[in-house]
Amino acid sequence: MVADPILYVALPLLTAFLLPIIGKINKELIRIVPGLLFAFLVYNSIALFSKVSATHTPIIVEIAGWAPPIGINLVYSSFTGFIATIISVLALLVWAYSYKFKKLEFDNSLKYFVLLMLVTAGSIGVILTGDLFNQFVFLEIVALSSYPLVAFYRGRNGAEASFKYLLVGGFASLSILLGIVLIYSQLGTLNMADIAAHIDEMPRNIKIVSFTLLFLGFAIEAEMFPLNGWAPDTYSQAPGPIGAVFAGMTAKAGIYALIRMIYTIFDFSGAFEILLIMGVITLVVSEGIALRQENLKRMLAYSSLGQMGLLMIAFGINTKTAVIAGMLILFNHAVIKSLLFLSSSFLVYNSKDKLIKDAYGMGKKLPLTAILFGIGAFAIVGLPPFSGFWGKLYLLMASADANLLGLIALILAVSVIEIVYYFRVVNGVYFKKSKTEIEVHKPRWNASLAMIILAAAIIVVGIYPNIIYDYLVNAADTLLDKASYISHVLPNLASN
């Protein structure tokens, strides 16, 4: 079978548009075809990623035969491939999970899967593309398909959340577009490598303005405080699996765009400090606010924001160890937070307000889901032998290397807060009596399987992290080596 980065984007988009037609043939195909697609994406990832890992050179695809900087290109390197692989695996699991999810309520699987495919394609596109405007377009695809997903259920406040997202997301797109316009006006190119190679030709003022605008736009997508007001609402109102999608895909796309911009495109060393400081603020504020949440999904959302803060810290420190830590946290966040969102959806399946109280007593009624949620909670607070621990350890080691003692203490203090609110929930799930009589909904085997795979990944990576360590190191090397990125994308530039 063929494996090509372009398929990541092309196939889901194509399938998304064909799906209504396929649906006419057989209703069941609406559910099956996306699964086949995602399975193919996973295959695609594995094939490409193993190739990239073996050769240590990125695969660069020039779309429509135009070589960069004129044409649009996709860059599949150890770094982007790692994230793309996570996203495609996650997409497959989310598909498996949401196969017939809430089917009884109303059957809207066509919309759902179309949107899911669009989000996946958009997220992977953001990560793979080597063109700034193209990245903007993919981000907009992500955003545009996220808005309806958030407002998917009629009965909830989804529309409200979606509208807030749209409002802030509108700012993001304005800001990004403006930044792109400024860069284009000065350099006349939109290719990232090309911009990076010529960035010092830009007047300083315009460089700063465009940097600021791009930073703002991507920071909104990356859920940086205080730009993340929309995020808790969307996480809590979207359908259960979509929470996992947001945590594992769209937020990843946002943070990727942010770090790609800071690491590769611009050459501001102060940008790392901004990222670091904003990460710290995001972390502390979000985890602190999560402390007294009554809504389970909202609590998870704030916790997710906190993890994004950790990611920003990791990438803000800007050393190799820190980037490895960042990749690990990115992996953990994608896997663990997805598991938490997926399992918590069943804990509060039939509850209207998704309150933590409603999950009480589910330990007996939904033993498997509860234990999976428990594993997720243990992992996210960083207890060994779960994978969350290694991320935290590496981040701390990176902070220590950078002489940031206060940061270490702060991260650890925040972890204590995390323990408090997560363990309260887990305890409640197992030991508190359920007060209201809420009908439980047992996960189907496909949903269980998706969650078990995630949990298994957490445990396996936790016990034996060496299996991903080499990939992480490669990814970190790739991200940090700006020159080789440019030279790989623009082989002619060096000779000129």
Added chain:
Amino acid sequence: MSNIIIILAIFGWAILTYIAFRLNKTLGNIFVGLIAVALPVYYFTYVPEDYSFQVMGLTLQFGFTSFSSLFAILVVILGALTLLYSIPYMNKKDRLGWFYLNFLFSIGGMLGILMSKDFVSLFIFWEIMTWSSYLIVIFSGKKVNKVGVKYMVYSAIGAYAMLMAIVLINKWSGTTNISHFFETFADYSNGAKILSSLLLLTAFAVKSALMPLHVWAPNAYTNSPMSYTSLFSGALSKMGIYGMALVAIMLYTNTGMKFFGEALAWLGAITAVLATFWAVFQTDIRKLLAYSSIGQLGYIAVGLGIGTELGVMAALFLALLHGLFKGILFMAAGAIEYRTGKTDFSELRGLIWKMPVTFFSALVAIIALAGMPPLSGLISKWLIYEALLSSEHYFLIILIFLSSTAAFLYCFHFLYGVFLGQREDDIEDVKEAPALMLVPMVLMSFGLLALGTFPGLIFKHISSSMSYLGFNDVTWEMSVLTNEWGNKIYLTHLNTMFMVVFAVFFVIITLVARKKTRRVGTKDIANAGEPILAEDNYHFSQDFYKPFWRVISPVMKYRIETFYNSFANGIGEFFQFFRRVYTGNGQTYALYVVIFLTILFIVGATLI
């Protein structure tokens, strides 16, 4: 290789046990019994080997040192006995598989800690031990948040202090190897020395419930099943002592930072005094024992803090001994709970008639705890006092003495309140605990008796482990104790004397007027001429040490716990206020974006 295998085998067996309990309770119990037997057998027969491997670019190393194997003995023996004890004790409960899973995980975690030769694996096993013990603390499902989360939070504070120390050490010395850290510690800058050692000390102090980090302990000890609390207080808290010994001796005593050792000793002494005072006023036997544990751990900290040869010897001896006698006492409390379902002094009385074996085990343990001859407690106390005397700690010794004198109060309270006093009809149905619960208690009682006269049995191990800490050729004799001034006590003579006189008088007093000795009930007492009615009970259980309370209540009203609670609440309230940032109005969020952009422009103008 064999080192890490034993840990993995325990973890694997834990999971197998879990599965076995899901299939069949008897099968599960057989699995538990097997590991209980296999653990000591394997431990005492295998040949240790070092092993190391790479994880995430870090080197993890395993292998027992002469020092850690001392604690491993305690863990293995106490672990095996508590497992045996658990079989009947937990038999009526649900979710047994879950219980034993965590039980075995915490044993494996403890052995892993002792086996770790580098900080990262130490931390990993430390955390495994912590969460598995946490899961047992909340096993009963009662007070899960108030007690369980509190335990987890304090443990996390400790563990994270350790983690911070680890990453700093890794940065400073480029490796996380423990012995390398100790060897190069002298080269560190002063700030690094103080910071790293204090962080490590905090971590270990939490586990060993040193004040002011003890807050979790009484409730956590009380809340977990007694069969586990035996291990919890007896062995698990000793992991803190293990680390504390390393820090206190390797870092403070051996590198001339005596001041911190002194501070540790003072903290230990204050812990001993205050915890003992609190133990005196407890009305629940489990809490009494829990506070008593804290106090005893304080003694150990004193011994480690002063860091002289005798002091360390005393601390290590007491650490092992405490495992034994507190093990017995918690088991006894468990047996009482098992048979009567009660643990409050106001509901218990007169059980000596019904549970004599439990009583005598508890009596032996209490005598050892109080430090009286002819049992081994005397030796630990003696060593501590001699250590303090010869290192001229005038006031510390007074504090310790105050604490151990006050300990008599709760010792009597425990024995009297539960086993003695006026019998009542409600205990008529109570039976002696099952044999499998008695066996561990009795075995450990014999251990205490033997050590009371022949402490050399343990001194042998202690002296070899102290060579690891830098005390070479520690002198010891089988049953003679010698202090630094050459004063000796001959335990054989003392104990023989006592027992012979006791035996002689026992014969005399039993034989004299044997036939005319009337055995009467406890309601047949001198009561100003008034007979006690059947429905009355004059058992003394309320306000047991009221006068003493009146004396020391001015001190006792200051509780660090209230301070911690208000601090935690303050944090919660602060963020509660902060939540209002998220107003729920989309326009406000848009406004934030604009404000952020403005700030970013201002900051951005300074970018290079």
Added chain:
Amino acid sequence: MDIWKLLLTGSVTTVLAFVVGMLYMGLRRKITARVQNRVGPPIYQNFLDVMKLWSKKSSINHGFMQHVAPLWMIATSITTLMFIPILNNGSTFFTNLTFEGDLIMLLYLMVVGSLGMALGAGQTGNPNSAIGVTRGLTQMVGFEIPWVMALVALMIQHRTTTVAGLLDVQVQSGTWLMLSSPFAFIAALLAIPGMFRYSPFDIVGAPAELASGPISEFGGKYLGTMMTNGAIFAFVKLTLFVDIFMGGASNLGFLLLKTFALYMFPVLWGLVSPRFRTEQAVRFFWGWPVFFGVLGLIQAAI
């Protein structure tokens, strides 16, 4: 160690302690009576009492712990006695086990009897007994502190923990420790009444409140044993104190003189003082005695 010699000297010492203790207690009753303007019993009255108790045919027993409590106490007292030097001249006759233990051990050994007593009293089921025991233990926490402070001061100053060592110090320097370490002596002296539990520290027995407290359920042979023990233990305490602070004695005459002089201190104090409440007693001991104890420690430190 020659067992037979120990048996002989030990027995003699025990008998000596018993007789002296009994006589002192008789004297106390006599003196008390005289001060209160009564005739009082003859000083040998206590011997008669013990004989009567031992020869009583019947006794009440509530259980095993009550059975062993008295002999627990007497075993403690006799064992303790064996470890205390009676004379300071190195006489081999009264050596017993003197050189095989030290003060710290003695401190602990001396409370073993109290534990036995407490358990025995506890088993009788009489609430007065238990109350008495709690009071006794509380009071013990009080007086042990100044007492130990004094001992610690001496032990550290003279770098020995044995009674024999402290005796040697006094013999060689020719000065009693009560003169060279006056503060420690005062602290210890003030603790003595607490040990003897005479008024104002008779809160354990407290005849009017507790009906003689812990011993209220003991009779016959049990009470006889306890009285015997009381006599021996009184001698033990006095001799120990004399050994430590008053230079010991080179012959039995001096020993009697010094111990009697010391014994009069709690007795005479008791005659003129009403009973403290428990907390008052503890507060008393933690007041001036501790103050002097601290002074003693400071003196030793300097």
Added chain:
Amino acid sequence: MTEELMQQILKISFYGASLALILIGLYGVLTKKNLIKILLSMAIAESGLNLLFVAIGYIMNGTAPIFSTAVLDENNQLLETVTMVDPIPQALVLTAIVIGLGVTAVGLALVIRLYKHHNTINIDEIRNLKW
């Protein structure tokens, strides 16, 4: 000279107009309480942005960026250079317009949903999700 001046003035007026549009849009988004007005303000800001983008690529007297007839000499050299506006901004703006349209459409759909759910389109009253 005058042509260059003209070009400058034109550019500046283009820039000014687009900036004004963006600011108007921002003002509307931040102050208007009506959801539809907010959406419209966003659309205004976006068109301002698009205008800016096109203006950057604009060259005075340039033709549309379409290769129609190239006048070549026998050596295949261009005889006459045709001034074309930069094609890329136009292409990109086209995309941006489409995206903006999509956003507006979704937004309006959401407004309908919100109106059904809350019976109001005042943004201050739609605050079920907070804190």
